[in-house]
Amino acid sequence: MRNRAKKTLQVALSLAIALTIFYYLYKDIHFEQVNTVLKETVFLWIIVSVLISIAGYFLRAWRWKLLIEASETKTISTLKAFWALMFGYLVNLLVPRAGELARCAALKKTDRMDMGRLLGTVILERSVDLIFMMVVVLLAFMLESEHFIKLFAELVSSETLLRFTQDYGLFLVISVLLVAACLFVLVRIFHQSRWIRKIRQFIRQFVSGLTAIAKVKTQGGFWLSSGIIWVIYYLMMYFLAQAMPSTASLEASSVLMVMVMGSIGMIAPVQGGIGTFHALVAFILLFYGIAEEQGKIFAMVVHASQMLTILLLGAAAMGVLLKYQTKVTL
Template identity: 30%
Template sequence: MTFDLKTALKYIILLLIGVGVLYLAFKGQDVGRIWLEIKTANFFWVIFSSIIVWLAHVLRALRWQMLYKSIQYKVSFWNAYHAVMIGYLANLALPRFGEIGRCSVIHKAEKVPMFASIGTVITERLFDVLVLLITALALLIFQYDVVSDFLYNTIYLSLANKIQSLNYFWIIGIVLLFLLAVGISVHFLRKKLNKKFLRIFVSLRQGFGSYSKLKNKPLFLLYTFGIWLFYFLSMYVAFYSIESTSSLGLSAAFAAIVFSGFAMVAPVQGGIGVFHWMVGQSLVLYGLAFKDGLAYATIIHSSQVLLILILGSLSLFFVLTKKKRH
């Protein structure tokens, strides 16, 4: 019961942090004007953008299915797709829980060991992180004159000022507490999982080795490229939904996808708040007012959350009713 209470408090705190960032992003802005811009948006382009994002989810299921096949587990496309959508749905409530949730769906539907599934998920996520880092590097190289001011003024100076204002004894204390917590956690896990460790290690290694055993690595990489291409196109297409962003080009969409990618790494439900601030800031670099960037970010974030709520709920319903029929 204590563990459940601690877990609940942790997620509540993360949600409050997200809401706090959202409040700070909108603080001092003309919220009425932002809302008016959202209400008058051209929702044809919003729906079109959502369809493109959905295609990225389909490619993600196909890519994940390939990893299972490489380690001799026959997982159907529909089970992989439903698991992906249910995972996204779970992430809206509990950040990072969706990765475990979708592995659980595959475990129940296809009898794949949980840790083998987790290994495949970590493998594909590593490729996503690699793509994000490559795109960020490309943004820094090819648009250095645009991004450098933001990195120096907004990120570097802000962090430097905060670090200087901290008491170094507090910093040392926090580092020591962190190392102590890591040491205790490792000791506890080794003691608790000693008997199961070998089986867990074998399953994880099987999942991690899924990419090396792929027979068609170019297709896997093509799916990975396609996922991020669709994310990029969804950002670009959504520019046409409101007048203030309709004149922005491919460069702004490229920056927006990089900034949004880092925003979604934050352990906050659905990236709420962090996504809005990061995407809004990315568009400021291209001459857009921050309030207009917030309006755009709110539209695209809300449309993607609605898409996940609808399709994720349908996938959950299908999986539950299928289980009952069997």
């Protein structure tokens, strides 16, 4: 009961922070302004962006399927992985980062797969995404170095970072070493415990999932799809930029910079990147001469189009996964 209350408090706090940021950003934006922009918006480009995003979800599901089949003895269809993935995205809108667990739990119930191995494949998948994201950030820096340097100077103070490292660096290192030592002692003391055996079994399954990438039969397809996923992210943002007069004139490299900032906003531990996505996208658009109000409305349209897609597909996924689960239990 206490853990449930703690989790509820964490979710409520995360949502409160997200809504506070969102309110602060949009408190001066009136409905008439939004309505005027929407009247000038070419919704065909938004539809194209949404369709491309769905194709990206399918590609991501196919890539996850490769990792699962490399770590499991069972096979799984791309469609089933897709529905589990969309269910995970839906859960992320309610509880930040819980979607990764939710999609693994969905396949555990529908296909009786090991939770540890599934989590290992998800961690591996996210690690690969992080590598490609760093490549995209580097590319954005190369193409938009002037704006990138200005942005970094505004967001990060080198003097503050140096002072923090000098004041707390040693403390952080010692703290990490102490925690590691305590964990080692506890494991040595309770190594014969039934719970410890379960944890060790889970860790073995987890490591098996992490090493799945070496066992993937379609190595070329795995890495190519990982790159294409980020190309799709870019195309989604590009077509959405084309949909609105205020952003239609952005250069291709500028759209890449906007995508990078949006991706960083989505990483924040709040439901669906609410507030953080809007703030960072609107902020970077100021560097390209786009009015603050126009930038905020653009961020709202981009975010809303993706959230509605996830809500609709996620709701459908719940029904489909329940049907799969029913077949397994019969």
